Amino acid sequence: MGVSVSAIIPVYNGEAFLQDAIESILQQTQRVSEIIIIDDGSKDKSFDIAVSISKSSLIPIKVFKQQNSGVSVARNLGLVKSSGDLVAFLDVDDIWMPTKIEKQLALYDELKSDEAFVFTDYYLDYENDTCRAFTGYSDYNVCTQSNFSKEDFQLAFIRRNFVGTASTVMFNRELALKIGGFNNRLNHSEDFDFILRYSQHGCVYAINEPLATKRSHGANLSGDLKLHFWSHYTALKSNIDLTSSFTRFNYRREVEYEMMLSHDMYLIRFCNQVYELSIKKGLKEYFKAILKMKTFRGLKEFSKAFIRKVIRTASFGVIKRT
Incomplete structure (x- = not known):
């Protein structure tokens, strides 16, 4: 499946994490076509760090700055500014495992559907099996079946948001724009809202392997x-x-x-x-x-x-x- 992938990083005051996030994209075994960084009005050196790294990167890095408007607005700008067939988000305080893009694209090739939505398991802070997000849950299993309906997914997903973080997802950019992108009114649960709407048009699949690490810290909104x-x-x-x-x-x-x-x-x-x-x-x-x-x-x-x-x-x- 000859598709291109744009990696998108929304960042707000993420100078302590940005370089690690970008490096985890640059070290992918399957290269992305571009990295889009949206600085959401940071008051620290995030923008300068992004611009500095872009100057020596072998993968094109495009950096944009907007007034502080929230993560949904930043993600939507990333969708507009990117050019890939598929997009993959990475929150600035998270990192990707080296084979994330490769394994997601392999599933797309197997599915023969470029409108699918693919997410993966992930680690919570530490890279060991006891910290896997899927541990102890079975809800996501509906997305690993060979034949399931969108209603099967939606019913399970509404009962528990097992996708968990935008840092594991990959989906069709054009379809995302057609359904209106992310809800600009939301800076929390915006992923849940977007995935629910996306699932009306594209099937959602899971890879039961941790291919990202979500890092917790004092500035996380999730608490x-x-x-x-x-x-x-x-x-x-x-x-x-x-x-x-x-x-x-x-x-x-x-x-x-x-x-x-x-x-x-x-x-x-x-x-x-x-x-x-x-x-x-x-x-x-x-x-x-x-x-x-x-x-x-x-x-x-x-x-x-x-x-x-x-x-x-x-x-x-x-x-x-x-």
Whole structure:
């Protein structure tokens, strides 16, 4: 399969990680055609580092700078500025294993489908089997079957985002642009939203081998539970709205229900998290959420959670979080 691959790195204040990220691309056993770096208004030396490395790189490196607008806007600019048939994202604080691109392209060649979406297992901080992201989970297995429907994938994916990080994915650039790229309103759960929409048009496949390392540090957004719950709720609401407006993203009824149920559960989690940070603000969010519930099961779970919070509030702290 004679396709070209563009590697895209969005970066914001990533001077401590950028060189390692770029080196992991340059050391691939299967070369990419270009590296696109989008500096999202960094206040450190990220842009200068990228430009400096580009001057001596054997692979073309194109560096662009934008006002700080968030990761989704940066990724979308990367899609526009790249020219490859396929694109592969790498978060600036992550690294690729040397054979990542080679093994993903081998699967594309086997699939005979350039609109497929391929992701891989990855390491969490340390390169040993005990730190593999897929360990202990079986959800992703639906993507390793020889014959499965998009609904099979979507139902499993909505229940748990087993893709996990954009640093393992590879997909068709043109199709990504056709579906509108990443949601600019989201700086968290934007990958979940994008993959769900992409799966309406291209099958999603997994490689059960860790081909990237996701590194944790104090600046990671992934530790912000309030932001995570709200963003995931917003992503689900957006996709439910797409279905109700009868667009080309019109999901099957069973998938729509799973989205609505997950929507309700994430909204409850968001309210719970706000309550733990501020009782007054939390109760306000609960009252606002009542009319947003979309399923009977969600409403039941919401009622139980809300009643528990009312009782805790009335006890003046005597009853603790359970």
